[in-house]
Amino acid sequence: DIQLTQSPSTLSASVGDRVTITCRASQSVNTWLAWYQQKPGKAPKLLIYKASSLESGVPSRFSGSGSGTEFTLTISSLQPDDLATYHCQQYNSYPTFGGGTKVEIK
Amino acid sequence: QLRLQESGPGLVKPSETLSLTCTVSGGSISSTDHFWGWIRQPPGRGLEWIGSIYYSGSTYSNPSLKSRVTLSVDTSRNQFSLKLSSFTAADTAVYYCARRRRYYYGSGSYLGYFDYWGQGALGTVSS
Numbered sequence: 628d629i630q631l632t633q634s635p636s637t638l639s640a641s642v643g644d645r646v647t648i649t650c651r652a653s654q655s656v657n658t659w660l661a662w663y664q665q666k667p668g669k670a671p672k673l674l675i676y677k678a679s680s681l682e683s684g685v686p687s688r689f690s691g692s693g694s695g696t697e698f699t700l701t702i703s704s705l706q707p708d709d710l711a712t713y714h715c716q717q718y719n720s721y722p723t724f725g726g727g728t729k730v731e732i733k
Numbered sequence: 734q735l736r737l738q739e740s741g742p743g744l745v746k747p748s749e750t751l752s753l754t755c756t757v758s759g760g761s762i763s764s765t766d767h768f769w770g771w772i773r774q775p776p777g778r779g780l781e782w783i784g785s786i787y788y789s790g791s792t793y794s795n796p797s798l799k800s801r802v803t804l805s806v807d808t809s810r811n812q813f814s815l816k817l818s819s820f821t822a823a824d825t826a827v828y829y830c831a832r833r834r835r836y837y838y839g840s841g842s843y844l845g846y847f848d849y850w851g852q853g854a855l856g857t858v859s860s
Contacts, residue, residue: 628796659843659845661845661846661847663847669852670829670850670851670852670853671780671829671847671850672850673846673847673848676834676845676846676848682848714779714780716780716846716847718843718844718845718846721782721793721795721796722782722844723782724779724780724781724782725779726779727779727780
């Protein structure tokens with residue numbers, strides 16, 4: 628199976644900061660990668676698919692990039708509502724998820 | 734707006750079978766552009782895909798769980814179901830049902846990401 632490694636596992640940033648989360652795959656997944664936001668006690672919500680395509684209704688401060696084995700999720704200006712854990716998922720083969728990155732607000 | 738709702742007994746005796754059903758509303762489970770799936774999340778841990786099913790009954794399962802997983806679909810009720818046998822404490826998790834997009838690339842179709850999720854149902858071992 629394809630392993631996904633996210634870094635950092637936790638990050639703390641201030642409102643208005645630019646935040647970047649990395650997801651590395653153990654082998655190439657082309658651009659078949661999605662990002663999800665999971666707020667405490669809630670189900671994951673799709674943010675990005677195909678590495679860089681923004682899901683309808685998702686704020687434009689979220690963006691994704693990358694291909695092959697290295698991907699990033701960027702929040703251009705962190706908002707209080709962005710307090711959550713973020714997960715990457717590949718679908719180049721049977722789905723696997725990264726371990727998650729918890730974003731805290733300073 | 735599409736909604737998915739998990740239901741079923743959350744307490745399972747050790748070695749018995751977890752049975753969950755997902756009811757889909759606001760859309761048809763017979764969509765040709767979607768599969769339907771189950772994902773679980775142990776407390777404080779990451780997400781694990783369990784399996785996916787098409788309205789025709791075609792299924793795909795995680796190789797690590799395949800021998801214990803049974804997936805089924807009832808198009809007349811707009812529902813799909815999961816059975817996980819030989820349940821142990823290691824299977825304690827929140828179980829989510831989700832819709833999985835099917836995408837087209839080149840001359841083929843493939844299974845993609847999960848665009849709608851249920852709220853989740855806790856499955857845990859009863860002592």
